[in-house]
Amino acid sequence: MVICCFSLQLLSAVLVQAEQGALTVEMTTMPAVETIRPDADLVRVTLTFLQHAQPLNQAHVQIDVTAPSHSRLLSTDFPIVEGTHLLSLASVITDGTLTFDYLFPIRGTYTFDVTVTPDPKNAAMPPTTVHKTLHLRENPAEVRHAWLLVAGLFVFGAISGIFMARSAAAKEQTATIIAFAILCAAALGAEAADAAATQTPQAPAGWSLEIQATPEQATVGEPVQLAIALKKDDKIFTAPMQVSLDIHHLEDDKAVFHTQTLAADGATSLRFQFFDGAPHTVTVTARPIEDMAFAQEAPPLRAVLGMEVMAIHPPLPVKLRTLALLIGVLVVGMLVGGFVLPVVKERGGA
């Protein structure tokens, strides 16, 4: 029983196992990939690097995550994000694993490009790039809601079709609909968004932690380069440091990204795309590993960067395509109500 449970757990957790040369990369998620809800669950992604079945030590790892590509038929709720570069994360690994928490924005197949550059002493393994994919289904609740909308439009169309087939003149009903449509037409227009970034570094006892965003104004669909540098007496502390990075969505009050990485030379960077046009905070904490005086002296340095993300509205063709699909459902309902149902009823009566 225990073996059976353990096997099931392994089946659900291990997504992809890629082997290139002597290097094996395993990717696991928590929760299991089948249960991940995009834009709702913060997913813990763990990459395990094995060389000859042993954890790979002292290697530099670069992870690039790309969003699912465009769908020809149905758009996701973040169409600007589709097919774009979401995340670039670099770290030194010492125990063969790299973990980060990420809120995947949309359904579809994500691409992970993992580049492993081993320690110069490890001459047995050349730099290796492994491509992996992760397929996420849509949130079941959102699928249910979408089907309810489609069913509602179909039923409304069918009822309208029945009325139109029975009544030769529906003047009052039509006039009411026209008046309602005119009221709603006033809703068409454009919207502008503005944003600003602030930086709040803390600098105790000659140490400082700097975080710089490039560009300063984040925009949906474009990655932002977050450069993090640990300084001592205004000079970059060129020694290994441990960095913890958190990105928080302020409007929905939810975590979007979290990771702990190891930077070899006191500086690191992260490319991250803010996929929702809302205020975020980027919180970085860092601590030098080898400086014992610092460890005894103070808690980790902390810097907070406020990011106002500029929203990009969906392209008009995407909007019109989705609108056409919804209206198509309505038209099918009207045809069924106006033509098919009367014929069926007539045959039933005969």
Next chain:
Amino acid sequence: MQHDPTHQTPQQQFKYIHRQLYIFRKHHVSVVKQALILIVACSFVLYSLFFTNVPAIHDFFHELRHALGIIPCH
């Protein structure tokens, strides 16, 4: 009483019926026109609910848009 068909001559009655039929035909909306009007009206309503960028409407229906999974938003 002048337009009451029961107290009129057959000629006046004929004119009255002819006038009523004219009014009916003038105000009659064909099924195709009804369907087109309904489609246009529903397009306006659906666009306003799900696709407009007007802040007040967009913000009010923002959660609804994301709850459906197929409505493009920012």
